Amino acid sequence: MTRMLHIGLNLHGAGGHSASWRRPGTNPSAFFDIEHYVRAAKVAETGLLNAVFLADTPAIPSDITRQPPLNGLEPTLVLATIARETKHIGLIATASTTYNDPYNLARRFQSLDVISGGRAGWNAVTTSSPATVANFGGRQLGREERYSRAEDFVETVRALWLSWGEGTIIADQKSGVYANPAQFRLLDEKKNPFALRGPLTHPGSRQGHPIIVQAGGSDPGLRLAARSADVVFSAAGDLATAQREAGRLRSLSQHLGRRLAPLILPGLVTFIGGTEQEAQRRKQDVDELLDLERALTALARSIEVPIEKLSLDRPIPEELLPDPHHVAFSVGHHRTIETLARQGRTVREIIGSVQAFGHRLLVGTPEQIASSIGEWFRAGAVDGFNIIPDVLEDGTPAFVDHVVPILQRRGLFRTEYRGETLREHFGIPAAEPAEQHATV
Template identity: 40%
Template sequence: MTTPQMLLAIQIANGYGAQPGAWRMPGVDPSGYTDMDVLVRHAQAAERGKIQLVFLADTPALTVDLEREAPQMAVDPLVVLTSMARGTERIGLVATASTTLNEPYTIARQFKALDVASHGRAGWNAVPTSSPAAAANHGLALPPRAEKYERAHEVVQIVQALWGSWERAAWVRDVAGGRFADTSKIRPVDLQGRHVASRGPLPIPPSEQGQPVVFQAGGGGNGLEVAARYASGVYANPFSIEEGRAHRTALRAAAERVGRDPDEVELFAGFMPSVASSRRAALDRRRRLDEVVDLDQRVTYLGAMLGLRLGAEQLDEPLTDQQLAAARPSPGDPRAPHTLEIAREGWSLRDVLAHGVIDYHPVVPGTAADVADHMQQWFEAGACDGFSLAIDVHADGIDAFVDQVVPLLQERGLFHRDYEGATLRDHLGAPDQYGLDPRLAGAAHASS
């Protein structure tokens, strides 16, 4: 029996890194936000490490204070991924496109065009939008949550129907006979839902993998249902092994309920490694990255997580014995128990924050072995099928992960040594699909 191996996605968006201060670090091109050559080099480094896919999250709105921070999102995910497609050969290319803000024909056209341009390496992260600012940029107000997810089901189904509207055998290319395509195999979809519709067809032939792979990122029962029905990869943000295991178990059970093989749906847990020669060196690296953020505000937030009143005057001191005795992790914040564990080790509050205790994914600052140990523990505990890596600084952090962590994972039999195929479906072990999934036809939300 083959030993299971983890899957790896890497988040590359703004050309700098996952931390707000990445744009100021040594060796970073401060113009990397708009320089496609920089972004392509990062993708090439990830491909050298045999990482299965690049992932570009996207919120189409300004989400940071540009006075001190670089934008978190790419200038445009599809433009960046198309540039990466031309500079790479194997790595998968996945981006978010909102099911709330986009029409299905636009999504279908853009992602299938990327799929044929990349020879079958494209994936679409299908998620509703929760940002009022992003909705306002499209002249819209956010609908109620239930309506957003009802629309999401319709959009995914119409997109997949459009992808399959140019049948596999339709492209004849008979030069001598003067026949470009068999139009009997390129037909409208004529789908109409409550929220969206499309006539079709989509005049783009299949790629080497047929059509793009669907991903999903979102919580709650509504998000779980979208993931269970359509997704091959799911991005999640668990902060503990127990939380990850519960999410993965629920996801697999939901997929089985709708008639899919649960092994078809892979859970990627968000993870933020900072690789250095020692834990102290990694913390110093992250302290430098923290120079652009408001640490006074973060100390106050840290106090709220632990049920303590903390101020900036204690930044370079550890919690006192009295504070540790009084500390109570916030029951509403899944990060709080780990935060208290770090504080009990005696670090200054500045170093506690440098451990990434209030970041949006678990953080491991330390050696390559420290990072690999964390990944092995989570993977072998069934908390995930792999990881979505948010590297602190792309310029040197991707190389550090590829050159130091990946070999350890390979030696331990946890990660493959080379790509087993050429397409994103190959990388994920995702089953062939062209058009709608016939197993879900009886549960369609959109109808002709």
């Protein structure tokens, strides 16, 4: 079959620009408005998008006096609601491996998968936010420790998802025999790092179990993605970086013996206008709503540079940029900032270009947006994109109504859903039990 783009939609609160909540006509409390999320998902489904994607941080931001949370509602509950209002679109929720229990998380996502008819996906992330640590009463783990736990956690969840073997349910009403417990694939409590046995409380969906997404940009994150992920939600600010990182991921995946490498879908923040000038004006209007003091503080914190060393209308001195492998925050975000800094952009320009956690930003007409998407796709740097509209309420229809038809005319995107499950949308083979999962 002809290779086709995979496109998702990020349900990013009010939108991908951090000042989107202040735009006239936008609901400033969208982060806990279920109808806001349902409307966007329905529009995405009319555009035949693969999935909606819900980020999550189980804590409020420290600067809530100037900024609403990205998302306030528990993600799987939001997606279960969307599942009842849609038929095809996939449902991907973020949940941390650092501050969750494998059994409860596995059960929650397996239930979402069954409720939605096989449309669920789990974005497995690690957590280092001090606010989140405080909410769970734990200690903050270093990156290596977080990812070591994450690898064990993901494989344990996968094993639990596969804990109902084929033929477990007999359901013979005449004889009164309901199930054959011998068909359960129980975990070995002595070998499993979490001392779990299973099984879950119900079997999986028609797609077997949820797909696994990973979003880390560090070396440990790359290893986790190469070993376990079906899809990688990455951050890449330029084509050369995207190609290099894609090559690293695919090579490592092959080295680990995987037949199919994870699909790569970076985030893409879009500002769309009827003309390039209209799109630029749209961005300028939202940029003017930015709290520059807050944005400057956030930039300094993310790259671990004292704020007094940054000047809005001067570039970031190169010697101030730390090694991306040792930053506490998102490595992908840091790489985007570093790329802009090496291009000589001023701090003010960088602030305007790193909305939505440093994902690539495009400003232009539908034709320009579609052409850039096609360029990266044809270059092999990506398998698609997770679209992050500048303002979700009207940015989503702008993409679906004006960019998607261009991609379809160019033969790059589907003109109909060819299946009913998320695996079918992505072309990911059905989940099958593996021998090692029985003893995880």
